[in-house]
Amino acid sequence: MKAKIAVFPGSFDPITIGHVDIVKRALPLFDKIIVAIGINSQKKSLYSLKHRMDCLNLVFKDMPEVETDFYEGLTINYCKQKSASYILRGIRSASDFEYEKTIAHLNNAMDEEVETILILSKPELSSISSTIVREIIKGKGEVSKFVPKEVLTSLYDFEV
Amino acid sequence: MKAKIAVFPGSFDPITIGHVDIVKRALPLFDKIIVAIGINSQKKSLYSLKHRMDCLNLVFKDMPEVETDFYEGLTINYCKQKSASYILRGIRSASDFEYEKTIAHLNNAMDEEVETILILSKPELSSISSTIVREIIKGKGEVSKFVPKEVLTSLYDFEV
Amino acid sequence: MKAKIAVFPGSFDPITIGHVDIVKRALPLFDKIIVAIGINSQKKSLYSLKHRMDCLNLVFKDMPEVETDFYEGLTINYCKQKSASYILRGIRSASDFEYEKTIAHLNNAMDEEVETILILSKPELSSISSTIVREIIKGKGEVSKFVPKEVLTSLYDFEV
Amino acid sequence: MKAKIAVFPGSFDPITIGHVDIVKRALPLFDKIIVAIGINSQKKSLYSLKHRMDCLNLVFKDMPEVETDFYEGLTINYCKQKSASYILRGIRSASDFEYEKTIAHLNNAMDEEVETILILSKPELSSISSTIVREIIKGKGEVSKFVPKEVLTSLYDFEV
Amino acid sequence: MKAKIAVFPGSFDPITIGHVDIVKRALPLFDKIIVAIGINSQKKSLYSLKHRMDCLNLVFKDMPEVETDFYEGLTINYCKQKSASYILRGIRSASDFEYEKTIAHLNNAMDEEVETILILSKPELSSISSTIVREIIKGKGEVSKFVPKEVLTSLYDFEV
Amino acid sequence: MKAKIAVFPGSFDPITIGHVDIVKRALPLFDKIIVAIGINSQKKSLYSLKHRMDCLNLVFKDMPEVETDFYEGLTINYCKQKSASYILRGIRSASDFEYEKTIAHLNNAMDEEVETILILSKPELSSISSTIVREIIKGKGEVSKFVPKEVLTSLYDFEV
Numbered sequence: 036m037k038a039k040i041a042v043f044p045g046s047f048d049p050i051t052i053g054h055v056d057i058v059k060r061a062l063p064l065f066d067k068i069i070v071a072i073g074i075n076s077q078k079k080s081l082y083s084l085k086h087r088m089d090c091l092n093l094v095f096k097d098m099p100e101v102e103t104d105f106y107e108g109l110t111i112n113y114c115k116q117k118s119a120s121y122i123l124r125g126i127r128s129a130s131d132f133e134y135e136k137t138i139a140h141l142n143n144a145m146d147e148e149v150e151t152i153l154i155l156s157k158p159e160l161s162s163i164s165s166t167i168v169r170e171i172i173k174g175k176g177e178v179s180k181f182v183p184k185e186v187l188t189s190l191y192d193f194e195v
Numbered sequence: 196m197k198a199k200i201a202v203f204p205g206s207f208d209p210i211t212i213g214h215v216d217i218v219k220r221a222l223p224l225f226d227k228i229i230v231a232i233g234i235n236s237q238k239k240s241l242y243s244l245k246h247r248m249d250c251l252n253l254v255f256k257d258m259p260e261v262e263t264d265f266y267e268g269l270t271i272n273y274c275k276q277k278s279a280s281y282i283l284r285g286i287r288s289a290s291d292f293e294y295e296k297t298i299a300h301l302n303n304a305m306d307e308e309v310e311t312i313l314i315l316s317k318p319e320l321s322s323i324s325s326t327i328v329r330e331i332i333k334g335k336g337e338v339s340k341f342v343p344k345e346v347l348t349s350l351y352d353f354e355v
Numbered sequence: 356m357k358a359k360i361a362v363f364p365g366s367f368d369p370i371t372i373g374h375v376d377i378v379k380r381a382l383p384l385f386d387k388i389i390v391a392i393g394i395n396s397q398k399k400s401l402y403s404l405k406h407r408m409d410c411l412n413l414v415f416k417d418m419p420e421v422e423t424d425f426y427e428g429l430t431i432n433y434c435k436q437k438s439a440s441y442i443l444r445g446i447r448s449a450s451d452f453e454y455e456k457t458i459a460h461l462n463n464a465m466d467e468e469v470e471t472i473l474i475l476s477k478p479e480l481s482s483i484s485s486t487i488v489r490e491i492i493k494g495k496g497e498v499s500k501f502v503p504k505e506v507l508t509s510l511y512d513f514e515v
Numbered sequence: 516m517k518a519k520i521a522v523f524p525g526s527f528d529p530i531t532i533g534h535v536d537i538v539k540r541a542l543p544l545f546d547k548i549i550v551a552i553g554i555n556s557q558k559k560s561l562y563s564l565k566h567r568m569d570c571l572n573l574v575f576k577d578m579p580e581v582e583t584d585f586y587e588g589l590t591i592n593y594c595k596q597k598s599a600s601y602i603l604r605g606i607r608s609a610s611d612f613e614y615e616k617t618i619a620h621l622n623n624a625m626d627e628e629v630e631t632i633l634i635l636s637k638p639e640l641s642s643i644s645s646t647i648v649r650e651i652i653k654g655k656g657e658v659s660k661f662v663p664k665e666v667l668t669s670l671y672d673f674e675v
Numbered sequence: 676m677k678a679k680i681a682v683f684p685g686s687f688d689p690i691t692i693g694h695v696d697i698v699k700r701a702l703p704l705f706d707k708i709i710v711a712i713g714i715n716s717q718k719k720s721l722y723s724l725k726h727r728m729d730c731l732n733l734v735f736k737d738m739p740e741v742e743t744d745f746y747e748g749l750t751i752n753y754c755k756q757k758s759a760s761y762i763l764r765g766i767r768s769a770s771d772f773e774y775e776k777t778i779a780h781l782n783n784a785m786d787e788e789v790e791t792i793l794i795l796s797k798p799e800l801s802s803i804s805s806t807i808v809r810e811i812i813k814g815k816g817e818v819s820k821f822v823p824k825e826v827l828t829s830l831y832d833f834e835v
Numbered sequence: 836m837k838a839k840i841a842v843f844p845g846s847f848d849p850i851t852i853g854h855v856d857i858v859k860r861a862l863p864l865f866d867k868i869i870v871a872i873g874i875n876s877q878k879k880s881l882y883s884l885k886h887r888m889d890c891l892n893l894v895f896k897d898m899p900e901v902e903t904d905f906y907e908g909l910t911i912n913y914c915k916q917k918s919a920s921y922i923l924r925g926i927r928s929a930s931d932f933e934y935e936k937t938i939a940h941l942n943n944a945m946d947e948e949v950e951t952i953l954i955l956s957k958p959e960l961s962s963i964s965s966t967i968v969r970e971i972i973k974g975k976g977e978v979s980k981f982v983p984k985e986v987l988t989s990l991y992d993f994e995v
Contacts, residue, residue: 039224060310063280064199064224077973109974120223126313129289129609130773133930139315140962141971144980150220153286153313155299158638162780171781173717174749180784237653269654289929290453293610300642301651304660318958322460331461333397334429340464359864380950383920384839384864440863446953449769449929450613459955470860473926473953475939478798482620491621493557494589500624519704540790543760544679544704600703606793609769619795630700633766633793635779770933802940811941813877814909820944 038066041121041152044073044110046165047087048080049190050094051181053163057125057154062100064152069117070095072105081169090186111142114149122151127161198226201281201312204233204270206325207247208240209350210254211341213323217285217314222260224312229277230255232265241329250346271302274309282309287316287324358386361441361472364393364430366485367407368400369510370414371501373483377445377474382420384472389437390415392425401489410506431462434469442469447476447484518546521601521632524553524590526645527567528560529670530574531661533643537605537634542580544632549597550575552585561649570666591622594629602629607636607644678706681761681792684713684750686805687727688720689830690734691821693803697765697794702740704792709757710735712745721809730826751782754789762789767796767804838866841921841952844873844910846965847887848880849990850894851981853963857925857954862900864952869917870895872905881969890986911942914949922949927956927964
């Protein structure tokens, strides 16, 4: 039987407890989940690729079925390269949904073999996003409720 | 390792090619999918429970990993009774999404062990629903593009 | 050159100034608009078919390019019977849109020759619907701002 | 200075902890909040008016600024009768929003003096609605997380 | 009794008649409304902070309960500094709603004491936004219907 | 009788088969459709204006009722200059709808003579947008299913 591999793509700028929750809940469904940073040379990130990879490695170090990685180009091509038949995505709101639908339909048009699996954010996590966390950090606010404790200090270090 | 069992609940009044597509695409993820008619005594169906079960049995007769069934009461209780850890749902639109979110959050509040997995309808199937098929049948229209060929004749027989 | 005929379908229970505005604005685009009551034997209307047809006739009596009618069965079949290549619809909100999209896609799947044309309600009319007008009338409220003046009295007559 | 009175209208069939949370959070803004059951003779309720009023009275008995009541006809007329300048509503989702917008705009068209004030449900309460609670009760499920503890027993008593 | 103070935050680039309408309608609810420009060093504004403050001062000069101000950092921190227990926001559409929900939930997670109060734009004002006004001004169009007359000339002066 | 002229505005960066489908389906309704590139000096395009005009000319060269052009400033002003009474737009999703509604209402506020006509994308084309096509091209993916064959090669030439 073919291994069930899912790619969980994102910019993870920075990773939030919302991301971690999706990975944990999806884990029993797959043999391996690859949490992968998609590099977008046109979008400026707050944290460096190195910093974001360090955070992923810290957060998932005790979950052997989770691999961390980064890639350039299309997610669908990266999936094929990693023999992943699934793309895993969390959704929080109707506007997330419209976006995911467009991306999933296009991935499907390019390669029918890769299936997108959507998991709903828990209600209490549905307002957390990397965008929001970045805004709070820039405004010197408190984000300890929104990011994994392993990476909390490093996020502020960066700001200094 | 625990078997991965998903319940795919619905009224299937009648089953459409949209339902069949979701089951086929989700099948590689699970060891078994139970396609189950939820009986709602307060909602009048166009087709009898017997007729709908016959349709399900016809449509899925060559897929050994698919089981068909019906149940009364809450879906979440039925899942526990069948040792199913997943509820499978297809979504077509943003309004479907709002509905699924509410149901999934409530199921989660009642039992954290059962996870809802959402799969997007393919674009060309995204306008097909049992409601629409019923309207066309009542208007004596042509539904052969929207329902599995195994059940097509029986749907009109019923109407006579 | 083929005449450009559009069907403007609805239950018109009762007709509102929102309906009239859509017809007036669309009129320059078409040679004829048929304002047609779709009869739905399963949905109970507040006003009788006769009453609703009388209202349509009163409201459009001075617009020679507007025809009034009623029909049973599918709108798409009625269009073919009337040689109409267009279905005209007004939309007010995102939820209207989702509904119209589903109907338009299905009509298209059944007959590629009939095209749905959408026109946006004006902002000040976007909260008016037959449903809302019925609720106000049942609650003995004032609807003179929401329905054509030609039919206003008859709507309350009905209620007595 | 004129007293700030708000009407919080609903069917409260049954009241949920979501309703109670909105009232508590809005209370500091107003001098009085009237929690009022709108009687809709065309919509069948699960609980009797008497039962629903008893629940409201129990739940709000220790909040002197909260009055309970019921009314027939339009909410806007009831507001005028009670000298209330505000309608208070909780919103949970984008589809709630579309509904509230329509109602608020119409109330405004009928009486410019009455203003609708919207308060967002807390994330963890955003999946709770009377509709959902009724479904769970009919399915013999557990609703203690969703309704005020003062009324919990009576909801099941009713079911027997 | 504690004074009821609300902050009405925005970029006001430029202020529109939609903003003014929200403030006027909300005024009876509060003892003071602080219309406050949030400075976002990463988002380039069309008008300078000085110009925007001058506009606010002109527009609200005859409303003694309205204060104008600007702030850096998080809105929630600014509220605490001003002893404001409320954030006031106008909403026009379902997509506005999703945005406001996310922000309100996060503000709530950071400080339970500050409540967000939403008021719906009037239908005829629901298409007006600062973004749209800026586009029209850049395109040399006419915006006198969309901005307060006190500031109209200065907006074009700026453009020259 | 006045000629029925519609402007189909966009950035066409690049043109997709979704755009072409809308023009073809709308053509029987109008005497002329002007496919016009709106120049936005503040938004950087992937393809030059020259390249985009060349593509439009190639794609529509065999449709005599289609004119191609470009313009600066407001679409509504361009319509008046071309004696066009209609703006034609395709819509794919609820979020497209909210955007089109805002623009249409504003155009209407500026000039009541120009009417916006909306046509729904076909389901199988509803995930195609210029934005998505650009992303795929940047990621070196395959876009032959999404753009007219006449322009396909030139899009990749550009990339080199």
